[in-house]
Amino acid sequence: MNFWWLVPEDYFQWRSKVFNYRERDEFLSEEDLDLANLDWPELIATWNAWLLRMQITNEEDEDDYSHGVFLSEKQKRRLWGDDWEKKQ
Amino acid sequence: MTGNIYLDLTNEFNEGQLRAILSSGQAVVMHRLALSSKDGDWIVRETSESLDFILRVLDAHGARYRLGAPLDVRWMSGGWSAHFEFALDGYRARCDFVTRPPRLSREDLASLWDEQEHGENGGLEVPTIDLRRLADLKKTDRERDYAVIGDLARKMSVEDQLLQSRSARDLIDLAKQYPQLVQKLAFQRPLLLLLDQIGESRIHLQRALAEEQFDLMERNEKRLAAYSRASNDWSSNWPQIQKQLRQLPLIQAHELLVASARRLLPMEVESV
Known part of the structure; x- marks a missing residue:
């Protein structure tokens, strides 16, 4: 159970000042953002290794589209439900 | 050669002149943010010369059309996308192209090309869409x-x-x-x-x-x-079209695809 709502707002301001604690909205993971620390050869090597590793999902996403205006049947169902054809 | 398939393709597409700007997932990598996409995406110049050149590069790699619009100015100018696939060194390489990316105005798109022509590329190693426009995409x-x-x-x-x-x-x-x-x-x-x-x-x-x-x-x-509505007939007929395309090299397959698309795929889409 989360009881943070019971804690006075003052506490968070005190915590920030005393511990130099800065709350920050998190989006991508630390691993993702670590790309910024790679030099060019490291980036290429990491990129290529990732692309090779991800080939394992080729069967699963064989019909899918990552961008553009076309969608696979599976993507249409995910977006608009099983009766997507009727909705169009 | 950089050793990365999508960077090398970008350089091949841009041999002699600027024709293609790396976009979407691989552009996110170029901006050092995240590895999240296996496919290559490019915004390409909306001229017959550019599209024909890119087709020849893809042909040299043994690429095949996936379900999508022909890589032809008449459809690309309607906001359609063209999709290709080929195999290389253990990768399934997918190449997706648009000339009119969504959410970029005509003026902003023209500015993008102008900036890239003048080398305003944020110091990146290949022509790559900038942060702001990438966020819009x-x-x-x-x-x-x-x-x-x-x-x-x-x-x-x-x-x-x-x-x-x-x-x-x-x-x-x-x-x-x-x-x-x-x-x-x-x-x-x-x-x-x-x-x-x-x-x-x-x-x-x-x-x-x-x-x-x-x-x-x-x-x-x-x-x-x-x-999706506009491409219903196209999608329904795709299995038959694809059977014919498979037997042809890409350049000839493209001619057949254009002929089929003239019957089945509208060049413009209403209410977009």
Whole structure:
């Protein structure tokens, strides 16, 4: 159970000042953002290794589209439900 | 040769002149943010010369058409996308092309090409879409794309951050430092007006960000639905068309595809 709502707002301001604690909205993971620390050869090597590793999902996403205006049947169902054809 | 398939393709497409700007997932990598896409995406110049050149590069790699529009000015100018696939060194390489990316105005697109022609590429190693326009492209119907926008925004100028940020905390901090800029930009992004009323609670801004995201997702869904309706006949006939295409080298397959598309795929899509 989360009881943070019971804690006075003052506490968070005190915590920030005393511990130099800065709350920050998190989006991508630390691993993702670590790309910024790679030099060019490291980036290429990491990129290529990732692309090779991800080939394992080729069967699963064989019909899918990552961008553009076309969608696979599976993507249409995910977006608009099983009766997507009727909705169009 | 860089050793990376999508960078090398970008260089091949741009041999002799600028024809293709790396976009979407691989552009996110170039901006040093995240590895998340196996496919290559490019914004390509809307000229017959550019599209024919790119087709020849793809042909040399043994590429085949996937279900999509022909890589032809007549359809690309209607906002359609063209899709290809080939195998190389253990990779399934997918290449997706548009000439009219969504959410970029004609003027902004022209400026993008102008900037790239003048070498204004943010010091990146191949022609790559910039942070702001990349964020606009990422305003899709997929939740995960908004996480990418969140971190893309943190690399932008202050003005662009105010217009693109997904973080209530970041916006509040920026508003404290640049209140006049917030006033100036509020007409472009109405939720910035809430920054005047925040006090110590960001809940209203957080809700406004969520509503903004929902609105963007819904708009993209409607756009995709319009193209989906318009391509019904094309998609239904694709299995037969693909059987014929498989037996032909890409350049000849392209001619056949264009002939089929003239019958079955409208060049323009209404209500988009």
